[in-house]
Amino acid sequence: MDGRNELLEQIRAVDFALIDLNLFLDTHPSCENALKDFKMLAETRERLYKQFTERYGPLRMVNGATDDCWLWVNDPWPWDTMRWEELKGGMANVGLRQENRVPDQY
């Protein structure tokens, strides 16, 4: 599912813009234009993150729980190189909605 990578890259880009603006605003706390851009980006980030978490599991620990599973521990972790498709069955799929589970071969 390339959808995961695409969405993750979008979140990464918006998160990065937020970080850079965060540093700017730390030394320019009253800059209105920067504040406006920051709030807009924060909203976009929330929206994208909600989409991601619903389909691919949590990126922050507060979203780590479902009714039957602690998804926070799941792969991939940031340094892993496995692809989402390789995580067939098992822990990676438990807790996700049926349509988002990678089909089992067995």
Place this chain on the structure above:
Amino acid sequence: MWVYDKKTEYPINIKRPDPRMAKLILTQYGGPNGELAASLRYLSQRYAMPNKESKAILTDIGTEELAHFEMVGTMVTQLVKDVPPQELERMGFGPVYAIHGKGVYPSDSNGVPFTAAYIESMSDPIANLNEDLAAEQKARATYEFLINMADDPDVIDPLRFLREREIVHYQRFGEALRIVYEAMRRKKMYYKPSNVMGLAENKDMHDKINIMPNPMEPNPVSPINIHNIPGPILPERKQDDKKK
């Protein structure tokens, strides 16, 4: 406290292992100009900073340096992934592998373990911020050296990103330094010897106000005394009275 985002700040996906680069890049993990040193330095210095902007910028940049620490560790581990030990040794990673296997250990690229001797944290904001400015330049230069030795775009891209971040951090620390100086300037009540124009009116003021010499001018020569016009008597200054 810290919240962890389960992703690297910049995408890292190294498809071709390179133990030679892994050993070299390790210096940015636990070396003198590396990300661990940077984050510990900034996160330690923030407690003694006098104004809110400095506390914020040191915290936020320190946090971002932790994210970079993760990026460098990710690069190292991906660069030695699935490489047989003989190949590791052939490419120069042997000494590291002998001690740590393929584990990522905070040391520089010579194997010297990380030490807090790489950092300083004082209760003097000007000393702290100037050290931070120097640290960012050292990190930038080190990334340039590493990029000079790299050949894989999957490796060069994250290194270029990290290099650019150091430049942005330098700018922010510079601005924090401006704020510190500005706050200091407002607090300092120094009184310059009045010039000839306002002398008559200010004579009363002179007698009442404590004349504190401007510490930036160690031996102020009042312009009015050049022409031998009677003026306020400046406090006696010893010959070896050095500013600093």
Place this chain on the structure above:
Amino acid sequence: MEKLQITTVYTGNSCTGDAMVIPVMPVSPEYATAYIRYQIYGKTFTPEEGLKQGTIFPELRDYWVN
């Protein structure tokens, strides 16, 4: 005469009240003091482009060729 570009930093915990006005570069610099030019907010890259470039601020972009 060109308008002096400044940033206003407020002492205290709000964006009103006692202000410190910081010029882009000081009008009369002191000795033994380092000054970094204060950035003024202008255009930014898009988030995607910013991530690739390493910063969202074009003026902070340092083009280096190895």
